[in-house]
Amino acid sequence: MSTRVINWFKFASPASFFPLAGRIAWWFAVPAALLAVAGLWLGLVVAPPDAQQGNAYRIIFIHVASAWMSMFLYLVMAGWCAMSLIFNARLSAMMAQAVAPTGALFTVIALWTGSFWGRPAWGTYWAWDARMTSELILLFLYLGYLALRQAIDEPRRADRASAVLALVGAINVPIIYFSVRWWNTLHQGATVSLTKAPKMAAVMLTGMLLMALAAWFYAIAVTMIRLRAIILERERHTAWVGAFAGAVR
Amino acid sequence: MSLSEFFSMGGYGFYVWGAYGFTAVLLTVEIVAVRARLRAAKRAAQAQEAGE
Numbered sequence: 001m002s003t004r005v006i007n008w009f010k011f012a013s014p015a016s017f018f019p020l021a022g023r024i025a026w027w028f029a030v031p032a033a034l035l036a037v038a039g040l041w042l043g044l045v046v047a048p049p050d051a052q053q054g055n056a057y058r059i060i061f062i063h064v065a066s067a068w069m070s071m072f073l074y075l076v077m078a079g080w081c082a083m084s085l086i087f088n089a090r091l092s093a094m095m096a097q098a099v100a101p102t103g104a105l106f107t108v109i110a111l112w113t114g115s116f117w118g119r120p121a122w123g124t125y126w127a128w129d130a131r132m133t134s135e136l137i138l139l140f141l142y143l144g145y146l147a148l149r150q151a152i153d154e155p156r157r158a159d160r161a162s163a164v165l166a167l168v169g170a171i172n173v174p175i176i177y178f179s180v181r182w183w184n185t186l187h188q189g190a191t192v193s194l195t196k197a198p199k200m201a202a203v204m205l206t207g208m209l210l211m212a213l214a215a216w217f218y219a220i221a222v223t224m225i226r227l228r229a230i231i232l233e234r235e236r237h238t239a240w241v242g243a244f245a246g247a248v249r
Numbered sequence: 250m251s252l253s254e255f256f257s258m259g260g261y262g263f264y265v266w267g268a269y270g271f272t273a274v275l276l277t278v279e280i281v282a283v284r285a286r287l288r289a290a291k292r293a294a295q296a297q298e299a300g301e
Contacts, residue, residue, distance in 0.1 A: 044255075045255075049259060054258075054259045054260070054261060055258040055259040055260075055261045055265060056258075056261040056264055056265065058258070058265050059264065059265060059268045059269075062268060062269060062272050063268070066272070101279070102279065105275055105276075105279055108275065109271070109272050109275060112268065112271050112272075113268040113271070113272065116264045116265075116267045116268040116271075117264065117268065119264060120261055120264050218276070222279060222280065222283055225283045225284060225287055226283045226286065226287075228287055228290075229283065229286040229287040229289075229290040230290075232287070232290035232291060232293070232294050233290050233293070236293065236294055236297055241294050242294070242297070242298045244294065245291070245294035245295040245297070245298035246295075246298050
């Protein structure tokens with residue numbers, strides 16, 4: 001019996017992960033586009049208008065997906081930061097660095113689409129509601145992480161300092177998630193629950209989940225492309241980048 | 250459903266397309282920016298290799 005042993009530690013080095021990241025980007029970019037087309041078609045064309053909100057509710061298909069991603073990507077970033085501190089691993093720190101801008105982007109989209117939904121649904125673009133305020137703090141945490149990295153010239157020092165900031169800030173994610181239960185302010189409760197039967201029509205739920213999956217795949221693809229740029233930027237002095245640059249010329 | 254009905258979104262067109270349009274623009278900008286960053290990093294690595 002032959003067993004093929006994969007040495008996973010091999011991929012923990014930026015040099016060997018660099019080509020793999022390029023392939024992963026394509027594996028996820030194409031399904032992301034297909035899922036988004038299917039999700040948009042269900043959400044904007046097939047799903048009927050809502051009984052109370054008419055067509056305004058259709059914002060849900062991007063709002064929920066982007067809000068989930070904004071929180072999930074923060075946890076992913078914090079996880080890589082923890083790995084980089086524990087194992088003192090360069091690639092983990094680069095992963096966190098690559099995830100942060102996309103996390104910040106999804107946070108901006110969640111806030112913007114929420115605002116454009118809040119106006120027709122509640123009569124206001126913005127309120128200092130518990131969930132909206134904690135989501136705004138999430139944006140400031142992403143921006144703080146990126147600004148701290150920018151402020152420190154030495155990359156390994158920037159890795160450690162920004163990792164500590166990201167890990168302390170992770171406490172905000174459960175606050176966002178449970179905010180609708182802990183404080184009875186403007187924002188409604190959870191739309192989808194793992195423990196209760198869905199409150200929405202199957203077609204709407206399917207559209208929402210397709211959009212969430214599309215956002216997830218998109219985030220992986222764009223993060224892998226950014227990771228490749230970061231690896232080249234930070235490993236420029238190494239022999240393998242020199243050999244790579246010589247080969248592609 | 251006619252095309253003009255689709256775009257008016259029952260009177261909520263400004264909000265629905267304002268949300269979707271903003272998202273589309275931001276994602277497009279991110280894709281273009283991240284690919285430009287990778288190209289620039291490759292060029293910088295090549296310039297350094299050529300200079301050595």
